Amino acid sequence: MLKVRFKRFWNGLTQKSSSAPDPKGSGKNRKYWLMAALSLVVVLWTALGLYWSNSPAVADVVTLAEQSAKAQGKQRVVGYTTAYTLRHLADTLLTKSGGYLSNDVTPPSIFLDNMPSWEFGVVIQVRDLSRAFRKDLSRSQSQSTEDPDLAEAEPLFNFNNDSWVLPSTEGEYRNAIGFIDSYMARLADPANGQAQFYARADNLSNWLRDVETRLGSLSQRLSASVGQQRYNTDMAGEANAEQSTPTDNQSQIKTPRLLVDNVFYEARGTSWALIHMMRAVEVDFGPVLEDKNALVSLQQIIRELEATQESVWSPMILNGSGFGLIPSHSLVMANYISRANAAIIDLRELLQNG
Numbered sequence: 001m002l003k004v005r006f007k008r009f010w011n012g013l014t015q016k017s018s019s020a021p022d023p024k025g026s027g028k029n030r031k032y033w034l035m036a037a038l039s040l041v042v043v044l045w046t047a048l049g050l051y052w053s054n055s056p057a058v059a060d061v062v063t064l065a066e067q068s069a070k071a072q073g074k075q076r077v078v079g080y081t082t083a084y085t086l087r088h089l090a091d092t093l094l095t096k097s098g099g100y101l102s103n104d105v106t107p108p109s110i111f112l113d114n115m116p117s118w119e120f121g122v123v124i125q126v127r128d129l130s131r132a133f134r135k136d137l138s139r140s141q142s143q144s145t146e147d148p149d150l151a152e153a154e155p156l157f158n159f160n161n162d163s164w165v166l167p168s169t170e171g172e173y174r175n176a177i178g179f180i181d182s183y184m185a186r187l188a189d190p191a192n193g194q195a196q197f198y199a200r201a202d203n204l205s206n207w208l209r210d211v212e213t214r215l216g217s218l219s220q221r222l223s224a225s226v227g228q229q230r231y232n233t234d235m236a237g238e239a240n241a242e243q244s245t246p247t248d249n250q251s252q253i254k255t256p257r258l259l260v261d262n263v264f265y266e267a268r269g270t271s272w273a274l275i276h277m278m279r280a281v282e283v284d285f286g287p288v289l290e291d292k293n294a295l296v297s298l299q300q301i302i303r304e305l306e307a308t309q310e311s312v313w314s315p316m317i318l319n320g321s322g323f324g325l326i327p328s329h330s331l332v333m334a335n336y337i338s339r340a341n342a343a344i345i346d347l348r349e350l351l352q353n354g
Contacts, residue, residue: 045108052098074188079197121269153179222334227254271308304340
C-alpha cells in the first residue's frame, strides 16, 4: 500500500514539473551555453596545440657560446662551443613554446604526438653527445679518470623521457644542465687544469660512428613507410658468423600508417639537433678537419641536414608510393638523411685515413 501511494505521489510530482512552463527557455539556453563553452575549449586547445607543435628555429650556437663565455668574464676555449651546444639543446627542450611535452598528462599536449616524437629525436642526440663527452672527449686516454660533472650529467640525460612526477623528466634534465654548467665553468678557467676537452680525430670519429648508426636506422624506418621487400643481409661478409635464431631470407618491412608521422618528426628532431652539434664541431675541431682536408665534408653534412628543416606545407604527413600521384614525405626525409649519413661515412674515412 505504501508503495502504491509513493508511486502516485511521484507521478504527480513529475507531471507537475514537466507541465510547468519554461517562459524563457532556460533549459535550451543552458544547452546552447554548454555547447558554446565546449566549442571554445576545443578551439583554444587546437590553437594551443598548433602553436606548441612548432619546432624552434635553428640557433647560432657559435655566437651564443661566445656570448656565454664573455658573460662569465672568460674566453671561449677549445671544447666550450660543443659543451655549450649540449647545454643549449637540453635547455631548449625545457623552455621552448609549451615546454617539454613528452610527459604531459593534460590537454591539449596529451593529444599531441608529433612534438613528443621531435623531442625524442633531440633527446637521443643529447644522450649520445653526453656519453661521448664522458667517454672520449674529456679524457686523454682509455685509462684516464672521467670528469666528475660529466659522470653525473650523462645518466641524468638517460633518465626516462616521459616521467611525469617522482622524479619528473624536466627535473632530471635540469640537474644534468647544472652539471654541464659546472663543467663549462671549469673548462674555461685557466687556473683549473682538471676539466679538459681533447679535440682529436679519433674522438670525433668515435662520436660520428654513433651518429652514423642513428641516421642509418632512421633512414631504414623512413623508407619502410611505403613498405619494402628486403633481403636478409644480417650475416653478409662473414661465412662462419652465427646468430641466435634463424630468420627468413626475405621479409616485408613496413612502418604502421599511424606511426609514419612519428618517425618523420623523430628524424626531423634528430636532424635539428645534429645541425647545432655539427656547427659546434666545425669550430672546436677546425684545425683537425683542416689537417685532414675534411672541413668541406662536414659543411656538406650540415647542408644536407638543413634541408630536413624545410617547412611542411601539408596539414598532415603524406605517405604515397614512391612514384605515385601522392608524395611521400617520409621518402623525401629519408633521402636527405641517407645523403647526410653517406657524407658522415666519408668524413670518418678521412679522419681515420686522411
